[in-house]
Amino acid sequence: MDSKVLARLEPEKTAALLRSISLIGQSLAKLEFNLENAIAVFDNEAVLQVFAPEKKNASLDSFAKVMRSAAASGRSAVKLQESATLIAEIIFDTDTLITQLQQDATVASTRLQDLADGLHNLEAQLRLCSALIPGLEKEAGSIFSSAEQARLLSLNANIEAVRAADKWETDFSETSVSVTRLSEQTDSLAQAVAQSGNDLIKHCRTALRESVEMLAAVKNIQSMVVTSQNDSFRLAEVAAMLPESAAMLTDGSNAALEQIRNMAQPLGNLGKTAQSNHDDLRICAENRARLSTQAQALCQARQILTEFNDTLYQKTASLVAAPANAAQRRDEYSAGFLADAVNLDPAKANDPLSLHINGYLYQCLTKHAGEYASSSLAINWSCNEDFTTWFFTLRPGVRFHNGRTVMAADVQFSLERMLLRSPYAKLFAAITGIINFKGGQSRELAGLQVIAPNRIRFDLDQPDPNWPLLLSHPAAAILPKEECQAPAQVFFDAPIGSGPFEFIERNNNTLVLRAFEEFCQGRPFIDELKIVLFQEAEECLKVFRQGRLEQVDFYGKQAEMVDPDRIPGQVQIVESCPREDSAKIVRLLSDRVRWIGAEDGRAFSLTEAWLTFVS
Structure with a gap:
C-alpha cells in the first residue's frame, strides 16, 4: 500500500484518541477508589449503634439513604469498570494494528477489516459508557445530598453528645468527633466523585467523537485499499503481457528494419528515375509549348499561302478561260x-444534301482542311497547355449577307442554339456546363463566354487538341443573332448567313x-x-x-x-x-x-x- 494512504490515519488524531481513552481509564479508577472509600466510611456499625438507642429514627433513615446511594454508585462504577476494561483491550488492539499498518503495508488488506471491527466495538462501548453517564450524574447528586445530610448529622451529633453528657454524665466526645470526621470525609468524597464523574463524561464524549472520526478514516482507507488492489491486479495483468508484447514489437521492428533496408536501394533507384522522368516531362512540356506556338505560326503561314495561291489560281483562270x-x-x-x-436550318439538318447546301450559305469558325482546321470566320486561335481552354479571334470585317458585321455574340448565340436542337450536339459534349444548360438548370453555357466583341472563349471538361477541327462541322454554322430570333419559319424562308x-x-x-x-x-x-x-x-x-x-x-x-x-x-x-x-x-x-x-x-x-x- 502507498505510504500516502497510511498517512490519512493522521497520527495526531490517533494519539489524541489514545490519550482520551487513557484518561477515561484513570477517571474510572479514581471514581472506583472514591466510591469504595465512601462505602467503607458509611459501613460504620459503631456509628449506627451510637445513635440507635435514642435517635434511631431520623439518623438511621438518613444514613440508610446514604448507603443506598453509595451502593447504586458502586454498581454504576462496576459497569463502567467493565466497559473500561473492554475499551482498554480494544485500544491496545487498535494501537497494535495501526503500528503494524505503519510499519508493514503488506498486511493492510487483511488487517484493515480487523481495525474497523475493533473501532466498531470501541464505538459501541463508548456509547454504552455515554448511556451510563446520566445515571452516574444522578448518583453523584445523591452523594452530594448525602454529604449535606452527613454535615447536618454531624451538627446534630455534637448537640446530642452535649445533651447526653449532661443527662447521663457520660463522655460522648469521641462519638461526636467520629461523626464530624465522617461528615468531612463524606463531603470530600462527594467532591472527588463529582470531579471524577465530570472528567469521565468529558473524556468519554471526546473519545466517542474521535473514535467516530477514526472509523470514518478507516472506512475511507478500506475503499482506497480496494481500489488500489484492483489497480494492482490490472497492472499485474498488463505487466504480464508486456514481455510478450515487447517480443512481438521487437520482431516487428526487426522485420520492418529489414524491409526498409531491402527497399532502400529500389527507392533510391526510383527517386533517380522519378527525377529523370520529371526532367523529361519538363522538357516535353517545353517542347509541346514550343511546337504549339510553331504549329500556330505554320497554320497562319499556311493560310496566307493558301489565300495567295487561291488568288493566283483565280487570276490564272481568268486569263485562260x-x-x-x-x-x-x-x-x-x-x-x-x-x-x-432541303433543310436550311444548320441546327436541324442531318442529311448529306442539306449539310452540303448549308455550307454555301453559312460559315463556321473554322473549315475542314484534311487532318487540320484552317481559318474561316476565326482568323486565329490559341489554347492552354492541356488543351482545355481555347480562345478564338474573329476575322475583322466579316459581314453577313445583310451587311451587318459578324460579332462574338452571334457565335455564342448560334452555338448555344445548336446544342439545344442539333442531332450532332453530342459531338460538343466536352464543353463545361453543357449538362446543366441542356437540362434547363442554367440559362447560360458556362464553358462558352464572350470576352471581347471579336473574341470568344471555350472551357472544356476534357482535353481536346482537335477542338478547332470539330468547330468546322456544318451544324456549328454561325447565324445573325437578332435576325434569327424572329420566328424561325420566317427566317429560314429567306435565311441570312456569311x-x-x-x-x-x-x-x-x-x-x-x-x-x-x-x-x-x-x-x-x-x-x-x-x-x-x-x-x-x-x-x-x-x-x-x-x-x-x-x-x-x-x-x-x-x-x-x-x-x-x-x-x-x-x-x-x-x-x-x-x-x-x-x-x-x-x-x-x-x-x-x-x-x-x-x-x-x-x-x-x-x-x-x-x-x-x-x-
Missing part, C-alpha cells in the same frame, strides 16, 4: 440532286443562290448557283444529258442506280468524310466544266476560284 467580252458574261451553274426537300453564296429565292423544286460580293475569303467564280431537286434518277440523268445541268450528285444508295460508263462527261467517285452519313458520292460533271485544281489533287468545290467553264 475568260473571253474578250467577259465583263458582260454571267456564269450560271446548275446542279441536280435526288431529294424531296457564306460564299446568299439566298435569292426558292421556286418549286429549284433553290437559287447568288455569289456574295463581300465574302471574306474572296468572291466565288460562279455568279449564280441553282440547286434543282428531282424525284427520279432517270429524269435527273435525262436533264443532265440535255446539257441543262453542270453537275449531278448521287449519295449513298442513290449511287448504285448509276452506271458511270453509260453517262457522258466527267465522273468522280468521292469517298465521304467521316462526319457524313453516306458511304460515297458519285459526282457527274459536264464537259463544259473545267476543274483547274484537279492536277494538284485539290478537292472539288464550287466555292473555290479554280472552278471555271470552257467556252
Whole structure:
C-alpha cells in the first residue's frame, strides 16, 4: 500500500484518541477508589449503634439513604469498570494494528477489516459508557445530598453528645468527633466523585467523537485499499503481457528494419528515375509549348499561302478561260440532286444534301482542311497547355449577307442554339456546363463566354487538341443573332448567313443562290448557283444529258442506280468524310466544266476560284 494512504490515519488524531481513552481509564479508577472509600466510611456499625438507642429514627433513615446511594454508585462504577476494561483491550488492539499498518503495508488488506471491527466495538462501548453517564450524574447528586445530610448529622451529633453528657454524665466526645470526621470525609468524597464523574463524561464524549472520526478514516482507507488492489491486479495483468508484447514489437521492428533496408536501394533507384522522368516531362512540356506556338505560326503561314495561291489560281483562270467580252458574261451553274426537300436550318439538318447546301450559305469558325482546321470566320486561335481552354479571334470585317458585321455574340448565340436542337450536339459534349444548360438548370453555357466583341472563349471538361477541327462541322454554322430570333419559319424562308453564296429565292423544286460580293475569303467564280431537286434518277440523268445541268450528285444508295460508263462527261467517285452519313458520292460533271485544281489533287468545290467553264 502507498505510504500516502497510511498517512490519512493522521497520527495526531490517533494519539489524541489514545490519550482520551487513557484518561477515561484513570477517571474510572479514581471514581472506583472514591466510591469504595465512601462505602467503607458509611459501613460504620459503631456509628449506627451510637445513635440507635435514642435517635434511631431520623439518623438511621438518613444514613440508610446514604448507603443506598453509595451502593447504586458502586454498581454504576462496576459497569463502567467493565466497559473500561473492554475499551482498554480494544485500544491496545487498535494501537497494535495501526503500528503494524505503519510499519508493514503488506498486511493492510487483511488487517484493515480487523481495525474497523475493533473501532466498531470501541464505538459501541463508548456509547454504552455515554448511556451510563446520566445515571452516574444522578448518583453523584445523591452523594452530594448525602454529604449535606452527613454535615447536618454531624451538627446534630455534637448537640446530642452535649445533651447526653449532661443527662447521663457520660463522655460522648469521641462519638461526636467520629461523626464530624465522617461528615468531612463524606463531603470530600462527594467532591472527588463529582470531579471524577465530570472528567469521565468529558473524556468519554471526546473519545466517542474521535473514535467516530477514526472509523470514518478507516472506512475511507478500506475503499482506497480496494481500489488500489484492483489497480494492482490490472497492472499485474498488463505487466504480464508486456514481455510478450515487447517480443512481438521487437520482431516487428526487426522485420520492418529489414524491409526498409531491402527497399532502400529500389527507392533510391526510383527517386533517380522519378527525377529523370520529371526532367523529361519538363522538357516535353517545353517542347509541346514550343511546337504549339510553331504549329500556330505554320497554320497562319499556311493560310496566307493558301489565300495567295487561291488568288493566283483565280487570276490564272481568268486569263485562260475568260473571253474578250467577259465583263458582260454571267456564269450560271446548275446542279441536280435526288431529294424531296432541303433543310436550311444548320441546327436541324442531318442529311448529306442539306449539310452540303448549308455550307454555301453559312460559315463556321473554322473549315475542314484534311487532318487540320484552317481559318474561316476565326482568323486565329490559341489554347492552354492541356488543351482545355481555347480562345478564338474573329476575322475583322466579316459581314453577313445583310451587311451587318459578324460579332462574338452571334457565335455564342448560334452555338448555344445548336446544342439545344442539333442531332450532332453530342459531338460538343466536352464543353463545361453543357449538362446543366441542356437540362434547363442554367440559362447560360458556362464553358462558352464572350470576352471581347471579336473574341470568344471555350472551357472544356476534357482535353481536346482537335477542338478547332470539330468547330468546322456544318451544324456549328454561325447565324445573325437578332435576325434569327424572329420566328424561325420566317427566317429560314429567306435565311441570312456569311457564306460564299446568299439566298435569292426558292421556286418549286429549284433553290437559287447568288455569289456574295463581300465574302471574306474572296468572291466565288460562279455568279449564280441553282440547286434543282428531282424525284427520279432517270429524269435527273435525262436533264443532265440535255446539257441543262453542270453537275449531278448521287449519295449513298442513290449511287448504285448509276452506271458511270453509260453517262457522258466527267465522273468522280468521292469517298465521304467521316462526319457524313453516306458511304460515297458519285459526282457527274459536264464537259463544259473545267476543274483547274484537279492536277494538284485539290478537292472539288464550287466555292473555290479554280472552278471555271470552257467556252
